Amino acid sequence: MALRRTMLYLPGNNPNMLIRGHLFKPDGVILDLEDSVALSEKDAARILVREVLKNIDFGGCEVTVRINGLDTPFWKKDLEEVIPCGIDGIRVPKVETPKDIELLDEAISEIESKNNIPEGKIQITCLLETALGIWNAYHIATASKRVTAICPGGEDLRADLKTSRSETSEELVGPRRMVVLAAHAAKVDPLDTVFSDITDDEGLRRETEWIKQIGFQGKSVIHPNQIPIIHDVFTPTEKEIAQAKKIVQAAKEAAEKGLGAVSVDGKMVDKPVVKRAEYTLQKAGLLEGGE
Amino acid sequence: MKTAQAGTLESMDCLVTASEAEKGKGIFITMEGSNIARFRDSILKTAKTTLQEMGIKDVILSIQYNGANDIVLKARVEAAAKALIGGDN
Structure with a gap:
């Protein structure tokens, strides 16, 4: 079992974070080509991420890249650039059905084969950011052997649920429990969404304690300061x-x-x-x- | 004159502007930024090598340097040049 207590998002067009992010010692880094990159910067970010992957030693961190959604013109180019660079996996946003994963699996296999990468090496983490994605969680998690983790969405999921953020994130209780159940049934890791208020350490600790208790194995992270708090909660007594x-x-x-x-x-x-x-x-x- | 840009003026980055040059004029590079005198030769070498690897012979590059290392510089030059010649096809 790989440790996935903290997976730190690194904006794909930000050299400072891309190069230094792993120094904060998260269990994994996610080089992000999706939401943190403006539409006009997609090509530049993809090139920068490729060069960083080729040249930076991320130590013991699991290295994944969040590609653009399968409904965009970017995702195939993203895969072609980053898979040959020795990454561990792909994080794919807005997965809704097992068919999405079959499509992705096929594209990854083709690139692995072209680049003499052992077939099946590249893992997939699925972001379930819609009600349909959450509903299909188990079938998505079992759609390919490459899937090793599933995560509920945050803001996108709230929007799809036609609700908004509350102080206790009550609106995400059901989806989170469904993801945990589906993930464990499928023998993959349930990983939680980010805690977006980077100044609220107490809130982060409270939420992390709760998600650990219901069965999550880790949490996505948007700021290095969140890492020690989450590690502390996930470190056994x-x-x-x-x-x-x-x-x-x-x-x-x-x-x-x-x-x-x-x-x-x-x-x-x-x-x-x-x-x-x-x-x-x-x-x-x-x-x-x-x- | 057609131009394209890549990068930012943030720390550890650089902003590269690529402009079309007439055929046969060669590669012309200007630089400005912090500590530029110290890194001029290295920046020039990385930028020229990147363009040569891409098969680009005639271009004007303006580099606003703010601490980018070789990895970042190479990526920014490639991105600006690709955008100038019309995407990465």
Whole structure:
């Protein structure tokens, strides 16, 4: 499981952020060719993002590019420029149906093949920014093996729901829960939308605690100052770490003895629990990332 | 005269303006900005190499420099030149 507690958006036409963003140590960076780039700057941003991808070492960050929507004339050019540059994945906006993902999958496969990139290497994160996208979340998440995460939208989703932002984001409770349910059913990561008030640290902490509790694995980020707060919330407690260590140790000992079953504190634990314990240690920085 | 621009005047960026030049006039580059004297040679080299790689022989470039590194400079020159010659076809 890749750590995706924080995925930091970097505006695609802003050299300062593109080059320095990863230094704030998010789990991932999203080089953005979509909403943060003016229509007249699309070509310039695409070239800049390509050059940054080719020349900057992003350290341990997962590197994804948010392309323009499949209903625009830009998305294919976006893919052609960025896929050969060694990225981990594509973040695609406004996905509404599994057909969108089939179309994208096919285009990515073609570019992978042309550039001698192993087929299936490029992952897809889907942004579900309409009611239809949320409704189809499970089918979208299972439309291709490339899909590794799905995220609910924020402002676009509110607009499609014919509502507006409230202080508690009550209007997004249902969609967020649907995304979590669909993602876990499809065995992909549910990642939350951004918290747009970059001065409200308390609000960000409150929202992050809530989304973690309902099952999200991380959150998109629009300002570096938000990263430590989200990491803090997603970092396991001492009690969780101690329990996870016990489980991982017990699983190791059972494997060494050739035993299939693992017992901790007199209770049997199965494989998913061991996996979860390893993930807990990984989130605490005590174990290297796995798959 | 047809012109095209790419970039900004923000920190770590540059604003590149490309203008059409008559055939056979070659590449002509002007520069201004902070610390320009120190980086002039390097900027010139990057800009010329980028244009040559694109097969562009005649163009006038004006570079307003504000701390762009080679990566950014190359991207901005390419974007301005592509916009001048009519997109990236």
